[in-house]
Amino acid sequence: MITSVLLSIRGRPLSCRHETQMKSQEPQRDAEKGRILLFRPRIPRARNDNLRRPHHLRSPVDDLSKYERSRENDSYRHRMVNNLLAFAVLSLIVYCGIWLANTMAQLRADQDCVLTGRTNCAPIKVPLEPR
Numbered sequence: 001m002i003t004s005v006l007l008s009i010r011g012r013p014l015s016c017r018h019e020t021q022m023k024s025q026e027p028q029r030d031a032e033k034g035r036i037l038l039f040r041p042r043i044p045r046a047r048n049d050n051l052r053r054p055h056h057l058r059s060p061v062d063d064l065s066k067y068e069r070s071r072e073n074d075s076y077r078h079r080m081v082n083n084l085l086a087f088a089v090l091s092l093i094v095y096c097g098i099w100l101a102n103t104m105a106q107l108r109a110d111q112d113c114v115l116t117g118r119t120n121c122a123p124i125k126v127p128l129e130p131r
Contacts, residue, residue: 113121 110121
């Protein structure tokens with residue numbers, strides 16, 4: 001690549017030409033490449049590591065047997081009553097969700113009807129007179 005450089009020496013412009021070449025991006029062999037850090041690989045734990053150290057056999061949690069219940073105290077009737085109550089509460093929640101979704105859909109339909117400029121959007125319930 002040839003470039004032209006305009007220089008001024010003591011007030012006189014001087015034109016000179018010199019050639020520049022692009023430098024290679026590859027590292028030079030004699031240049032320092034940086035510092036290399038060697039890491040030791042981690043040593044995997046052996047499967048029988050706990051057998052070698054008896055102090056690790058002790059559980060960090062205290063004995064949980066004080067929280068266990070015997071089979072004799074298990075009440076089938078009490079469990080079934082609780083299951084039925086849970087089912088009733090969940091059924092009520094599902095029913096309320098469905099009712100809420102239907103109400104929102106009906107309100108949206110009524111609002112769309114009114115915003116389009118139509119009349120008679122809301123149904124009028126007229127009681128029937130017995131004859």
